[in-house]
Amino acid sequence: RPMLEVSEEEFDKVYAINMKSIYLSAIHAVPALRQAGGGSIINIASTAGLRPRPGLTWYNGSKGAVIITSKSMAAELGPDNIRVNCINPVFNPDTGLAAEFAGGPVDEARRAKFLATIPLGRFSTALDVANAALYLASDEASFISGVCIEVDGGRCV
Numbered sequence: 627r628p629m630l631e632v633s634e635e636e637f638d639k640v641y642a643i644n645m646k647s648i649y650l651s652a653i654h655a656v657p658a659l660r661q662a663g664g665g666s667i668i669n670i671a672s673t674a675g676l677r678p679r680p681g682l683t684w685y686n687g688s689k690g691a692v693i694i695t696s697k698s699m700a701a702e703l704g705p706d707n708i709r710v711n712c713i714n715p716v717f718n719p720d721t722g723l724a725a726e727f728a729g730g731p732v733d734e735a736r737r738a739k740f741l742a743t744i745p746l747g748r749f750s751t752a753l754d755v756a757n758a759a760l761y762l763a764s765d766e767a768s769f770i771s772g773v774c775i776e777v778d779g780g781r782c783v
Contacts (some may be wrong), residue, residue, distance in 0.1 A: 673717075715778065
């Protein structure tokens with residue numbers, strides 16, 4: 627919805643889900659990762675944090691915050707051998723909050739509107755995101771920290 631139509635309660639919910647969750651996870655995970663000698667944290671941002679859509683101002687901002695927070699965490703936690711990265715998926719109409727994100731039921735018209743912005747011509751899937759996470763968590767990515775991988779079919783190009 628337009629930014630001025632979002633209630634304070636809805637705003638707080640968006641930031642609690644998208645940002646406070648990272649804070650709470652870090653408070654609990656970082657001490658354990660330090661004790662273990664390092665590890666990998668992967669945050670989920672969104673293409674909305676890089677290429678915002680109208681009518682999603684507060685969501686877009688929260689995902690932009692996830693991106694810069696991930697980079698800041700990478701800089702701060704690097705000396706502890708803790709890598710921090712994020713994944714920026716594009717819209718997936720099969721997720722639980724898709725209708726809320728899309729501004730209503732994800733009917734054929736809404737699907738077509740979103741799909742038209744993705745050059746590869748399909749939506750992201752949970753498997754697409756999982757594969758990116760597996761790579762970022764793997765030893766093959768042991769020198770990758772502070773990056774965001776767009777899993778977006780080219781939307782952010």
